[in-house]
Amino acid sequence: MLTDTDERPEHDHGSERYSRDGYLCPIAVLSSEETSATQQAVDAHLKRFPGKLGKAYIHKPHLFARWADELVHHPKILDAVQTVIGPDILCWTANLLVKPEKNPAYVSWHQDAAYWGLDPLEVVTAWVALSPSTPESGCVRVLPGSHRAEVAPHEDTFDKDNMLTRGQAIAVDIDESQVVDLVLAPGEISLHHIGLAHASNPNHSDAPRIGLAIRYISARVEKQGRRESAMIVRGKDGGHFELERRPDRNAPLAGRLAHNRAVRAQIANNYSSESHNSLGQRLRLAISHRVSVTALDLVYAKLKRSGQLQQ
Ligand SMILES: O=C(O)CCC(=O)C(=O)O
Numbered sequence: 001m002l003t004d005t006d007e008r009p010e011h012d013h014g015s016e017r018y019s020r021d022g023y024l025c026p027i028a029v030l031s032s033e034e035t036s037a038t039q040q041a042v043d044a045h046l047k048r049f050p051g052k053l054g055k056a057y058i059h060k061p062h063l064f065a066r067w068a069d070e071l072v073h074h075p076k077i078l079d080a081v082q083t084v085i086g087p088d089i090l091c092w093t094a095n096l097l098v099k100p101e102k103n104p105a106y107v108s109w110h111q112d113a114a115y116w117g118l119d120p121l122e123v124v125t126a127w128v129a130l131s132p133s134t135p136e137s138g139c140v141r142v143l144p145g146s147h148r149a150e151v152a153p154h155e156d157t158f159d160k161d162n163m164l165t166r167g168q169a170i171a172v173d174i175d176e177s178q179v180v181d182l183v184l185a186p187g188e189i190s191l192h193h194i195g196l197a198h199a200s201n202p203n204h205s206d207a208p209r210i211g212l213a214i215r216y217i218s219a220r221v222e223k224q225g226r227r228e229s230a231m232i233v234r235g236k237d238g239g240h241f242e243l244e245r246r247p248d249r250n251a252p253l254a255g256r257l258a259h260n261r262a263v264r265a266q267i268a269n270n271y272s273s274e275s276h277n278s279l280g281q282r283l284r285l286a287i288s289h290r291v292s293v294t295a296l297d298l299v300y301a302k303l304k305r306s307g308q309l310q311q
Pocket residue numbers: 097107112125127138139140198199200211213
């Protein structure tokens with residue numbers, strides 16, 4: 001296994017290197033003040049939406065939470081993203097990926113291009129570390145250059161510890177000797193291409209591993225399936241998504257409702273059974289879809305009861 005720690009250039013945004021390897025890491029983006037303010041806000045967010053209810057709030061938190069909105073629009077993150085997908089940028093989604101301490105949750109080897117339904121592949125994830133992300137805590141691991149090959153076949157495993165929606169896993173062997181650990185300190189990011197094979201192991205450390213994975217697309221990108229929404233964060237729009245608004249402190253209800261709508265459309269696409277022929281797989285997808293929608297309904301019912309859906 002290789003590590004990336006001996007090559008830690010301060011600002012390696014090199015698009016050439018990205019084209020060759022499919023990733024860049026690490027890139028320092030947040031100041032220490034920004035890092036600790038964001039960590040505190042995320043802590044409060046996780047306390048507010050604990051356990052299974054919190055699941056609905058890991059997706060697209062930038063539609064209602066200021067800390068996430070600020071990250072998604074952070075100029076240094078956008079500068080890095082611009083070097084690899086150009087100047088017209090939308091944020092398609094963002095996922096708060098938390099692995100609790102000493103926990104079996106993991107991410108199987110997969111290529112996002114196999115199931116995101118986005119085309120062309122001008123799509124990059126900026127993975128923002130909000131805790132130390134190391135081999136011990138279960139950092140993201142990548143297979144350099146794998147984005148240049150065909151997308152490999154994947155199977156849905158539905159493994160209970162797999163953090164992916166359907167437990168998607170590449171159905172071919174990965175050469176471990178070529179794998180690189182994307183080691184990040186809080187406030188640093190890595191970038192990875194939608195076609196890059198990547199995974200992560202369980203967190204064996206004594207503290208949670210926390211990252212916000214922001215999915216940026218160029219304005220040329222289109223999405224298959226049900227129409228989704230996205231937010232323009234730099235440059236011009238291409239007209240392929242409903243446009244989302246930045247959260248407004250004075251109109252929190254609008255942000256909550258936009259979040260509810262946007263996440264529902266994504267859940268429907270994530271669990272679409274269109275390309276699945278087996279009855280068993282279709283049934284599992286229908287059940288997973290129902291479970292996710294119910295979690296979202298419960299969160300919104302709870303917010304309504306506590307008066308937080310009133311303006
Ligand atoms: O956070 C992780 O462990 C995996 C992240 C991942 O799969 C992704 O960002 O696409």
